[in-house]
Amino acid sequence: MRKTDVLRFAGGNFLRRKARSALTVLGVIIGTAAVVIMLSIGIGMNKGFEDQINSYGNIKEINVCERYGTINEETGEWEQNESRAPLDDITLADLRAIEGVEAVTPKSQYWGVMIKDNKEKASNAQIVGIDAASMEDFGYEILYGRLLNESDIGTNNFVMCFNMPFYFYEMRGGEEVYWHDSVEGEELPFNPVGDYRYQFTWYWNYGTGAVDTTRPRIKLVDGKCVGILAQKKGGDYSQEIYMDVKSVQELQKTLQANQDKYYGRGDEPSYGGVVVIKSDRAVIGGGISIGGSTTSDTDRKSIYDNITVLAKDPKKVQDIEKQIQEMGYETNSSMEWLTQLQEQTKFLRSILGAIGVVAFFVAAISIANTMVMSIYERTREIGIMKVLGCKLSDIRGMFLIEAAIIGFTGGVLGVIFSYGMSALVNMLAGKGGMSMMGIDAATSNLSVIPLWLDIAALILATAVGVLAGLYPAIRATRLSALEAIKNE
Amino acid sequence: MAEEVKTFTDSSPAKNKEAPMLNDTDLKTAPLNEQTDGGLRQASAVQPIEENIKDPNVSAKPAIVIKDLVKIFTIGKEKVRALAGINLVVNQGEIVCLLGTSGSGKSTLLNMMAGLEKPTKGTVTIYGERIDKMSERKLAMFRQKNMGFVFQSYNLLPNFTAIDNVGMPLAFSGVKRKVRDKRAKEMLKLCGLGKRMRHKPTQMSGGQQQRVGIARAFVGKPKIVFADEPTGNLDTRTTIEVMEMMVSMSRENHQTLVIVTHDTEIAAYADKIYHIIDGVISSVEDNTHKQIGVGSEEAAEIIRAAESV
Structure with missing residues (x-):
């Protein structure tokens, strides 16, 4: 028998008993939907x-810092490391060489304050020095302007995170604080890319709440x-300004030198900062340098606060972390936390799957029931087909x-x-504002259906059909042709 | 199968009291009955079939050769002997009738000729192939190629049109839909159903259904057509029509036709009539001389007689 004929016979039988076929199909629909929905909730939870x-941070990112010490497992006491593996350019190269690493960037951070509108409004800002060329790799999303790239290395170009414009507060009014966290989808209060000029300085008269630019x-x-980054999903609380790491370090040195030369350091802490100028109204911001330096048994010194490593695959994160730890560094990643969370909900998810x-x-x-009934009904038919010389494999194929x-x-x-x-x-x-296992249903979907689930469900449904029909x-093939014909 | 044979050999003649007694005189009239002798002690008498054919009046090629065929049904603890040693040869192109009352074993014999049932003992050879030994798979192929069937209750598939029903054996042997539809149409026209081709069995009369059945049996030009009480459900006029159709078709293509019936009027169409009583061939009648011809006066007479009642 031709395959198309086997198919035609089977299709004919399926269509012949419409009500029963429809009810059986309904059963499969409910079964498939149940599996897909239950799994999708599990997946949605993980996705959440x-x-x-x-x-809070990309799950593919690993934060690498110096290991200052370890807790002695026997005594439970903190033991300071005599010498520490440094964070420098050699380390960067070493980290890049690890398999499964997509990108690596050093980081140096400085606390700063942005001032605008004639020194009246201020906003806290963390000035983060990164490898400008790696910004795209790390998956930063841009809203206006552009991301930093290789051309920005050595320049004072920077990219601001979405929240910054919302964080300005009235400095002189004292009480009147009007900054707020941006709400998802909220428009920027002003365009920080085109409308403003920016300057950095190192002087910040914190005590009086004002910056005196008239001082010599x-x-x-x-x-x-x-550029300005796009708003992060699920609540954006970031306060960063991104700049090329070497430029930030250079800038810090320049401004520090200026500060030391004319105002003396003494015991007072030194400040760094950013000036924001709109037309002729210049305002200054400043901040505390937290850049660290360290000694090691070699000539190498840490020149970065920390290093961020981006893994190609989230599954490889913990592997890579282990390797970095073996190199003598402290690491942490969101992946660790995520794995723990997922581990905790495994039971719930497996119950959902079981349902x-x-x-x-x-x-x-x-x-199976439908097919067995169908055989009872069609006993005679099957018998006739067998007598007429229909091959057993074709009969089996039809069913x-x-x-x-x-x-x-x-x-x-x-x-x-x-x-x-x-x-x-x-x-x-x-x-309903329902929150499940700490996931806010308003921001993350409770049920997520990935494409592979659809395909898997389809294959599974078909396979179950074939198995149930087996x-x-x-x-049907074992029916005695003679018995089948005899029954009237 | 092997098991059944074993059961049989275990049950020596003494144990077989329940089985119908064999009539020795009847056995003698059957061809090749020199060895039958009750037909029970011959399980091991395996000889080349060709040698055993001593039918003198046929020089033609044998189509079906049956030797020492025994069938015992076990119903509960009781053993019923449906066939008690049948020997017969059907030649190619012959029209043969197995005539007997119900329960005589004639249908069982037909089923075994068609390979639908396995014999307890004995052999069925068709064109030199032992079909009693064939696997179901091989049998399906064999039936596909060599056999056509006409049934008493027509056995058309209720959800298929006449064309599809007739084309079914062709479909099973892998003929393309276009080709088989064409052949089915030709066949239906030949059977006088040119206007009923797209009808389903339920929309046709018994006679029409049986004509579809005949078209289906002959469409693949099989070498042998088996007809089991083909006119059992039909009135006399239709019976004659159907019989004449089958006979003329098989004559035309030199096909072997084996008819099972209890009706002597139908038997009159055959070349040879085997009378079957209690599982043995009681007598063989060479009917070639007093045979009813297709469209003959006798046929018309039968119809007139039946309808005048």
Whole structure:
């Protein structure tokens, strides 16, 4: 028999008993949808953790810093390291050489304050020196302007995070604080890229709450804001200004020197900062340098505060971390935290999955039942076909294909149905302000259906159909042709 | 199968009291009955079949050769002997009738000729192939190539049109839909159903259904067509029509036709009539001389007689 004919016979049987085929398919739809929905909630939960953790920091990122000491396992006491592995350019190269590492950037951070509107408004800012060329690799998203790139190395160009414009508060009014965290989707109060000129300085009269630019010999260094980052999902609380690391270090040195030369350091802490100028109204910001330096047994010295390593694959993060730790550094990553969270909810997720599997199993039984009933009904027909010389494999094929059609149709409709259900679940959870395992349903979807789940569900539904049809199909081939014809 | 044979050999003649008694005189009339002798002690008498064919009046090629065929059904503890040593040879192109009352074993014999049932003992050879030894798979292929069937209850598939029903054996042997539809249409026209081609069995009368059945049996030009009480459900006029159709078709293509019936009027169409009583061939009748011809006066007479009642 031709394959197309086997298919035609099977399809004909499927269509012939419309009500029964429809009910069986409905069973598969519910089974498939149940599995997909249950798994999608599990996936949504994991995704929620990921989103949440991603909003604090990329899960593929590993933060590398010096190991100042370790806790002695026997005594439980903190033991300071005599000499520490330094964070310098050699380290950078070493880290880049690790397999599975996508990008590496050094970081040097300085606390600063941005001042604008004639010294009346100020905003805290963390000036972060990074490898300008690596910004794209690290997945920063730009809203206006552009990200830093290789051309920015050695310049005072910087990129501001989305929140900065919201954080300015009235300095002189004292009480009147009007800064707030940006709400998702909120427009910027002003465009910090085009409308402003920026200058850095090292003087910050914190005590009186004002910056006196009239004092002599205050060195002002021009800077340029080239872009503003897009708002992070799930709440953006960042306060960073990104600049090329070498430029920041250079800038710090220049301004420090100016500060020391004209105002003396004495016991007072030294300050660094940014000046924001709009038209002729110049305002200055300043901050405390937290740049560290360290000694080691070699000539090498740490020149960066820390180093961030980006893994190609989140699954490799912990592997890479281990290797870096073996190099003598302290590491931490969001991945650790995420793994813990996911570990904790594993049980819940497996219960959800089990519910889906049970539903699927019921669907499989229903397919088998339908096919067995079909054989009872068609005993005579099968007998006639056998007598007329239909091969056993063709008879088996007809039943298997019919079962597969039921499974596949149910699978397709089930997947479509599950998208509707998933949307409903998300809408209800979002509206009810429901939060599950600490995930805010308003910001992360409770149910997430990835493409692989659809494909897997389809394959599974079809396979279950075929498996459920296997017994009836074999039974059909075993029917005695003679007995089948005899029954009137 | 092996098990069944074993059960049989275990049950020596003494144990076989329940089985119908064999009539020795009847056995003698059957061809090749020199060795039958009750037909029970010959399980090991495996000889080349060709040698055993001593039918004198046929020089033609044998199509079906049956030797010492025994079938015992075990119903509960009781053993019923449906066939008690059948020997017969059907030649290519012959029209043969197995005539007997219900329960005589004639249908069982037909089933075994068609390979639908396995014999307890004995052999069925068709064109030199032992079909009693074939696997189900091989049998399916063999039936596909060599056999056509006409049934008493038509056995058409209710959800298929006449064309699809007739084309079914062709579909099973892998003929393309276009080709088989064309052949099915030709066949249906030949059977006088040119206007009923797209009808389903339920939309047709018994006679029409049986004509579809005949078209289906002959469409693949099989060498042998088996007909089991083909007219059992039909009135006399239709019976004659159907019989004439089958006979003329098989004559035309020199096909072997084996008809099973209890009706002597149908038997009259055959070349040879085997009377079967209690599982043995009681007598063989060479019917070639008083045979009813297709469209003959006798046929018309039968119809007239039946309808005048």
